[in-house]
Amino acid sequence: MLILLTPVCCLRTVCSRRYCNFCLLLHICEMTSPQGMDELFWGRDHEDVNDWAERLTMVAEVRDLNGDKLFKIAKLNLRGRAKEWFKRLQPALADWAELKTLIVQKYGDVDVDDIRMKLDAIKQEPRERVQKYFERLDKLF
Helix, strand or coil, X not given: CCCCCCHHHHCCCCCCCCCCHHHHHHHHHHHCCHHHHHHCECCCCCCCHHHHHHHHHHHHHHCCCCHHHHHHHHHHCECHHHHHHHHHHHHHCCCHHHHHHHXXXXXXXXXXXXXXXXXXXXXXXXXXXXXXXXXXXXXHC
């Protein structure tokens, strides 16, 4: 259970319909609390990444969050495979729009035949290091 230290801030009378640091922290606690577990994204096969992204976008609109704050909240809600995938990309990612595009590409519906063709076409070059080959392979997924 969350105890509000300053209800004025949460009613947005002090922070003018924008989240001050306390409100953002409170919101993050709410989204990662047991009541907000449905906002987590694990990257599992049965999860709908488009639905997850849309819910986060709606939360941002309702709570007047800018893209930077939404990006931070999205990072905190990634778990398991999705979190590991994000860690590999993190230095290159800096905003919600880019994260949303890439995560939907990664975990959204895929064309199996297209991926099979790409896998058949990709081969390790004669003097290519295994790490480089793996990076090219990983980009397919």
